[in-house]
Amino acid sequence: MPTDQTLVSDIKAIISQSKDNAIRAVDHQRTLMYWHIGKRIFEEEQQGKDRADYGKYLTKYLAKALEPEFGSGFSRRQIELFRQFYRVFPIANALRSQLSWTQYRLLMRLDLDEQREFYMAETIKNNWTSRQLERQVFSNLYERLLLSNDKESVLAVAKKEKMPSDAKEIIKDPMVLEFLDLKRESAYYEKDLEGAIIAHLQEFLLELGNGFSFVARQKRIHIEGDEFFVDLVFYNRLLQSFVIIEIKTHKLTHQDIGQLQMYVNYYDRIERLPHEHPTIGILLCASKNDAVVKFTLPEDQKQIVASQYELYLPTEKQLLDEVNKELESFVSKVGDE
Structure with a gap:
């Protein structure tokens, strides 16, 4: 019966949405974990700031202690990324649950705050996948829009602060x-x-x-x-x-x-x-x-x-x-x- 089909379709949609929400929640918690690790490393670095190459020593030491137990996700390169993550995004409350760790890694490559603001806003607004965000960054979307617009207008449209006229x-x-x-x-x-x-x-x-x-x-x-x-x-x-x-x-x-x-x-x-x-x-x-x-x-x-x-x-x-x-x-x- 059509009613039964509609019921099954609705329940499948609920299950699918719940799974997607769970995946996003787990990924956001992982992102927060990496941020807190980066923050802790940065704090330790500051205590030993008078020592040359102390940061390199820390990441090497931590990788040696963590990688055997927690795997390649805690290699020296990854731990250096956690430290960079905190430095680029120093406010935990500003991290967006709609963005994945893979997308944050892409955003960390950008040099300017306004570039990151633009791509974050566009990713959330358009629900871009990591691959779509990567393509837009590599095609220099932000710079192309600047060719015929001022920076404030580009950011305002991206953040939905103004409608394009x-x-x-x-x-x-x-x-x-x-x-x-x-x-x-x-x-x-x-x-x-x-x-x-x-x-x-x-x-x-x-x-x-x-x-x-x-x-x-x-x-x-x-x-x-x-x-x-x-x-x-x-x-x-x-x-x-x-x-x-x-x-x-x-x-x-x-x-x-x-x-x-x-x-x-x-x-x-x-x-x-x-x-x-x-x-x-x-x-x-x-x-x-x-x-x-x-x-x-x-x-x-x-x-x-x-x-x-x-x-x-x-x-x-x-x-x-x-x-x-x-x-x-x-x-x-x-x-x-």
Whole structure:
């Protein structure tokens, strides 16, 4: 009977949820144990701070005493991690039960407090797995968002202290599509890139960011007897707007921008409901000239965004160079005014 099936399904869900909660609780207790061990080692170090290399002696001594009884989880390298854990996160009450020890180990690699704050907030908000967090760190998500936003805005959106009001607050440039497994040396048709995105839709949604859901591929639209096809259509519940993506495997042209503007206008006038915000258009292109984008579109427009795609993970230096370039451009503009 349907009622019996519903009952069984509900009980299975309760069991599954309880198991997940138990696993998280155990992992959090393990994380707290490592923190307290790190704190105790740090306190002992402080007492012998006048002795050279006392920290190295302590970790070596503790590993020799603990590893035979408690296993490789208490090797010298692990004990050094416990000490580093306390130094990076010195307040026990600030540790979040939603984060696993594996995720804290990833966060300890970051140099800046604001980087750690950002990734902690995003991990909790999006329920990222350790692998997803690792991918976002290695793809330099924080630095990519800084290319078109200020630090305070990026952190505020991550912590849910403000809702994004501008597409650029959540859309990245460049977008990193290394998960498509396409070789950057090869030439691709737009349909090849589109097909690869659909085949890796879950990863692409993660790269797009918060609040995105897939709507359509090659969406057919009719305009006075003419037929057009929109590459990809998404919806973003945070922006409360449709998001249209046009893929261009060549360098961006003003004709491409005009085509996307037409699709955006169509969605605004035909598809958009009264309570929804204006449609966002993203030109996902192999390369672009920002000046062409700037002079093709009206000043202060916020509906069309050009984002270059990369088929490999950029280095941190490449992104920092881009950030510095943006800052220099901003300073120069302010000086001219």
